[in-house]
Amino acid sequence: MIELSLNEVEALAAKVARGAGFPWGLADDIGRAARALAMRGAPWAEALLALARHAGDFEPPSPERAARWRRGEMDLPSDIPLCPVRTAALLTDTGLALGAEPLRLERVGLPIWIEGLLAAAGPAWHDIEIRGDALSFSAAVAISPAAQGAVPARVPRATIALDLLADLNVIAGRVYVPESERSRARGAGGGTVDEE
Amino acid sequence: MTAVALRPPDVVMRLARMGASYPTRLSFLRCLIRRAAREGWTVRRPLWELSDTGYGRAVYTVDTPARRYSLVAFSTPLEDSRRTDRVIAQAWDTSYVLYDGVPDMDEIARLEANVPLQEAGRFTARDIVLARANKSVRLFDAVVDALARGGQPDAETLRDVGYLLRTTAVYGNGKFGIADRDEIAGRPEMAGPFQAEMLTVWLIRSFTIQLAEHVAQRRNPARAVRLDPVLRQTLGVGNATGLGMAPFLVRHPVLMHHWFHARECALARVRSLPQASDPARAGFADALESLRMRVRHWRSADPRQAEAIKVVAKDLAALADAGSTLLDSQPLPWDALYRFAEERLSLEGQEACVAVMLEPHGALVDDLAETMAADENVGFTLDGRVGCGALKALLDRHYAWARQFDFRDPASIARFWYISAEKLEPRLGERFEEDGAELEQPLAIARDAMALSRALEHERPDRPLAEFLLLHPEWRHVARRAQIVAQYPYAEIRDNLTGADMRPVDLLRSKLAFFGARNFDPRSDRWVRIALFAGEPLVEEIRAADRPGPAA
Numbered sequence: 001m002i003e004l005s006l007n008e009v010e011a012l013a014a015k016v017a018r019g020a021g022f023p024w025g026l027a028d029d030i031g032r033a034a035r036a037l038a039m040r041g042a043p044w045a046e047a048l049l050a051l052a053r054h055a056g057d058f059e060p061p062s063p064e065r066a067a068r069w070r071r072g073e074m075d076l077p078s079d080i081p082l083c084p085v086r087t088a089a090l091l092t093d094t095g096l097a098l099g100a101e102p103l104r105l106e107r108v109g110l111p112i113w114i115e116g117l118l119a120a121a122g123p124a125w126h127d128i129e130i131r132g133d134a135l136s137f138s139a140a141v142a143i144s145p146a147a148q149g150a151v152p153a154r155v156p157r158a159t160i161a162l163d164l165l166a167d168l169n170v171i172a173g174r175v176y177v178p179e180s181e182r183s184r185a186r187g188a189g190g191g192t193v194d195e196e
Numbered sequence: 197m198t199a200v201a202l203r204p205p206d207v208v209m210r211l212a213r214m215g216a217s218y219p220t221r222l223s224f225l226r227c228l229i230r231r232a233a234r235e236g237w238t239v240r241r242p243l244w245e246l247s248d249t250g251y252g253r254a255v256y257t258v259d260t261p262a263r264r265y266s267l268v269a270f271s272t273p274l275e276d277s278r279r280t281d282r283v284i285a286q287a288w289d290t291s292y293v294l295y296d297g298v299p300d301m302d303e304i305a306r307l308e309a310n311v312p313l314q315e316a317g318r319f320t321a322r323d324i325v326l327a328r329a330n331k332s333v334r335l336f337d338a339v340v341d342a343l344a345r346g347g348q349p350d351a352e353t354l355r356d357v358g359y360l361l362r363t364t365a366v367y368g369n370g371k372f373g374i375a376d377r378d379e380i381a382g383r384p385e386m387a388g389p390f391q392a393e394m395l396t397v398w399l400i401r402s403f404t405i406q407l408a409e410h411v412a413q414r415r416n417p418a419r420a421v422r423l424d425p426v427l428r429q430t431l432g433v434g435n436a437t438g439l440g441m442a443p444f445l446v447r448h449p450v451l452m453h454h455w456f457h458a459r460e461c462a463l464a465r466v467r468s469l470p471q472a473s474d475p476a477r478a479g480f481a482d483a484l485e486s487l488r489m490r491v492r493h494w495r496s497a498d499p500r501q502a503e504a505i506k507v508v509a510k511d512l513a514a515l516a517d518a519g520s521t522l523l524d525s526q527p528l529p530w531d532a533l534y535r536f537a538e539e540r541l542s543l544e545g546q547e548a549c550v551a552v553m554l555e556p557h558g559a560l561v562d563d564l565a566e567t568m569a570a571d572e573n574v575g576f577t578l579d580g581r582v583g584c585g586a587l588k589a590l591l592d593r594h595y596a597w598a599r600q601f602d603f604r605d606p607a608s609i610a611r612f613w614y615i616s617a618e619k620l621e622p623r624l625g626e627r628f629e630e631d632g633a634e635l636e637q638p639l640a641i642a643r644d645a646m647a648l649s650r651a652l653e654h655e656r657p658d659r660p661l662a663e664f665l666l667l668h669p670e671w672r673h674v675a676r677r678a679q680i681v682a683q684y685p686y687a688e689i690r691d692n693l694t695g696a697d698m699r700p701v702d703l704l705r706s707k708l709a710f711f712g713a714r715n716f717d718p719r720s721d722r723w724v725r726i727a728l729f730a731g732e733p734l735v736e737e738i739r740a741a742d743r744p745g746p747a748a
Contacts, residue, residue, distance in 0.1 A: 002318070006378065007370025024638045025665075025672020032576065063663055086666065093580025093662035121577050156379060157321055176617035177625065177632030 002165060004158045010035040012172060013048050017085075019174035020052035026085055033088075033116030038158035040119065045160045045168065047112045047135060051085070052171045054137065058083035058109040066090055069103060081109035081138045088117030091143070102129070102144040110134075111141045118143070200467040200531050202460040204685075206597055209456065211691040215702025216504070216543040217709035218551040221558060222459055225394045225712030225729060227565040231385060232738045235261050239402070239736040242298070246271060248414040250407050253308060256399050257298050258735070260385050265324070265392075266295040267399035268307050271407060279330050280364075288314070290361060290403075294325035294396040296375065314365070319373040325396040326374055329361040329404070332434060336360050336408060339423070343412035346419040348427060355430050355493045358715050358727040361404040362434025366393050381569070389451065389568055390711060397728050398735045401433045405734075432730030435713065438723035440621045442703040443613060445689065446639050449677065451570040453684035455710050458568045459550075460686070462561035466553050467531040469560075472523040479556025480519065487552055488512045490714060490731070498718040504544050511537075511545025515552075575680040578672070584664050585657025587675060591649040594681045597690040598642035610696035613637040624700060624722065638673055640694045648674045 004012075014031030022030060030051070037044035059080045061069075068076060082105065091103075091114075108114060112134035127146050132139035160168075207213070219226070231237075243255035256267040271290045278287050291311045299307065303322070310317030314328055335349075335357050342349040368390070369377040380386040405428055412420040423431075445452055472480075491509050496502050518536055525532035530553060537549035554561055601608050612633045616623045627633045638644065648671050655664055665672050681687045692698060700722040708716070713726035 003320070003373060005321070005370030005373055005376045007376050008373065023670040023672060025674075025676055026669055028576075028673060028676075060666055060669075063666065066663075066666070086669065089669075089672070090580075090662055090666055093578050093665060094660070095579070095581060156376070173617065175615060175635055176620065177614040177623070177635050179616055179618045180630065182630060 001159050001161055004038075004160055006035050006038055006156070006158060009038045009044060009158045012168060013044070015172035015175050016048055016052050016168050019171040020055045022055065022085065026089060029089055029117055029120065030085060030113075032120035033085075033113060036119035037112065037116040039154050039156075041153060041155045042112060042115070043135065044116070044158065045164050047110060047116070049164060049167055049171075050110055050135060051113060052168070054109065055083070057081070057137070058086075060086035061090060066094075069105075070094070072101065075104055075106045077106035081107050084108055084110050084113035085117060088114045088121075092117060092121040102142040105141045105143070107138045108141045109137050111136070111139045114141055114143070200464050200528065202457075202464045205456075205688070206690055208460060209686060209688060209690040211689065211698065211702040213543050213547065214689070214706035215699060216547045217706045218544075218547045219709050219712045219714060220459060220462070220551045220554045221562065222462060222554070222565050222568070223710055223712035224388060224390045224568075225398070225732070227388050227568075228391050228394045228398065229732055229738065230562065230565075232260075232735070233733075235385075236739050237735075238739055239399075241406075243304070244410075246407070246410055248411070249273075250411040253304065254403060254406075255299065255304070256402065258395065258399070262385070263296075263383065264298055265395060266298050267396060267403065268293045268295050268299055268304060268311065269400070269403050270308060270312050272312055274330070276333070279333070285364065286316075288312070288328035288364065289331045290400075290407075291328040292326070292396060292400055292403075293319070293323045293374075294327075294392055294399070296322045296324050296380075315372055317372065321375045321379060323374040324380060324392045325366060325368050326372060327363055327366040327393075327396055327400065329363040329400060329433065331361050332357060332359060339408045340412045340415070343409060343423060344416040344420050346416075346421050348421075348424050351427060351430070354427055356495055357434075358430070358493075358730045359404070359432050359434035360408055361400070362436055362725065363397065363400065364436050366396060366435075368393050387569055388565060389455070394711065394728075397433050397435075401431065401729050402735055404433065405431060428734065429731060432714075432727035432732070435708075435726050435728055436719075436723060437704050437708060437726065438621075439623060439700055441707055442700050443622045443637065443639055445703055445707055446641065446693065448570075448572060449680050449687035450572050450575055450684055452689075453687040454568050454570040456686035457684075458564040459710075461567075462554050462557075462564050463534070463550050465560050466557050467528060467534050469530050469557075470527055472529040476556040477520070477523055480523070480552060481516075483552045483555035484512060484516055484519065487548060488516070494715055496717040498720075501716065501718050504542070507542045508544040508548055511541040512548060514540060515545070515549060575683060576676070578661070578665075578676050579679060580660060580662025580665060582661050583658045584652045584655035584661060587661050587678065588649055588652040588655075588657075590682050591645055591652070591678050594678065594685075594688075595642070595645040595649070598646050598692075601642055601646075601692045601695070603643045603646065607696040608692060609640065609643060609694050611694045611698060613639040613693070627694075641674075641677070641688065642692050643694065644674045645678065648678070 010031040013034030014027045017027035017030035034044045034048055060083050065076060111130045115128045127144045129142040130139055238259045240257045242257055246252035251271050251273055254269045258265045269290060269292050274287055274289045291314060293307055293311050310319060319326060339349045339360060380392060386392050405423055409422050491505060491512060494505050496505060522533045522536050523529045537546045603609055606628060610627055612625050612627045614623055614625055614632050614635055614637055625632055661675060665675060701718045701724050704724050705716050708726050713728055714730055715727040717725040719725060
């Protein structure tokens, strides 16, 4: 195991997300979400690897389905699990007002990311209940307004197994550009040995 | 009192002006020095274990009212052929950690096993800043030789170079496992931007001087002398900064806004003063004379900077000639002075004038230092309830400046920013000559803002942004940024960061001036040498130093 700072978690997660094909804006959200998960002592690294490997297996909510949520109607799941990142981004973007009844989403992939993105968006407005495993590929999720005064646990440092870190670094490495002789020569301004 | 408006972002946030930045009394190292003096910080040296040739370890401990911090320094032999300022280096003359508290021997042993390795080491939450510095070999040796003989080194040479060692990296905020900024941001002495980094460099400065004195003393115990106090104050810490620092300004728009906004508020306050008091006039004249002295000793091998130095020397002479008369103007003497600079002087001259004008007005502007930190979570949450039409209007209003660039012209997108696989550092590539543009970092802000504006033309104006982003997540970062910029006008560099003629050193100089850097010496269009703390009080003398009082 190795200890990471929360900033390292955020930077790594954003690169992994980008390396896995998420656009920049969502990659930034995923970085913040991973940090929020790490701060709560949640298994952010396992969740990140699963997200990167299965990003293509999920679908975003359709506008029609999102409209049902807004109207407080029962969710109508499709065959493909919901992408937790796209779903949570939509929820935070619309500042979805929660009533007395929780918002229930069916068949959500890796629902831990719903928790992560909502936590990163602000401490105030939600409690999340996941029926089943937070790392499963299809689980039901219920989102309710946060209990007043509830303060989540805060872990100041993250830990990660070395093999998991190595796997994540491979995916993060897709965002880097290999050097050529030419770029090496001028990329950072030319090689200079101190002459003084 | 007529309030003079802030200089608008279209004037302030241009690369050419940013590349002419001067440090001011709101620069971060000045803020640190003021706090240390006000609070009476003291420095001890509980450990000093260095060989006759200056290799070994040392600890400096700073007592602040609430907490202690320690600089743990290691000095190791380095072959000349391995001494490079670039981030690709793997060994350094000296390496450092700013430690939270006072390290015991176990902690010092842990640090000794990791700190000299820098990026290849691992660190803990007790380690706040990680840094390294190389000797300016010729000058270091010359100083040691002179002191060992019982004399003083040549003052002119010392002033021209300005430092004995230069840092090649100063890392904060969680890099390589060190403490996250969140861990220290709530402490008053660390709340301002880069205060931990500045404290580290301030302590390194004292170490570099005492290291030279130590080697001289061991070489010739009978005759060696200490460095003359006046020369000691002349010396700062050098720094070599390359592209790695440039994207920071773009990636932290809210923070950027707070830095520039504070400085512009300070300038507007001074310009709005109804009179120029005698003490303020005297303070202005002193600051101007002191800057002219520095400019006389400012050396740069870069032809463009060398020319700019010549011009700013003339500008400052013009300011000195006209200053007294201008400050007799009514009703706004300082505004008259600034407008003179704006009309008659080069960009360097104008920004130098700003720095000098602020100098005698500490009582009026120093409180603005408290506004330079920022909670960067603010603005991260997108408002997706607004319509596409509203976002387009916002883009067209706040990015009107971007329309001056024609992004169909290859010269406008000649460059691309990327992360190098070899060093994991930001680099700048040539889009039409090198591979990798598909992995471009999102720094082509002007281009992307214009492109999003065009994409929104095809949307129903009342369509909620959240719905648009659900179908087009590739615009998410641009939409988020536009909403931030609408709230924080100084958040955006209003220039094209991918143009063929873009000079990264302009970005570097702007950021380094906010740190408090002087003696800018560009070594190419993409890296620069500077000095920090040159001419400022030494950290161990701050308690005895004159407490800065209200100058105006």
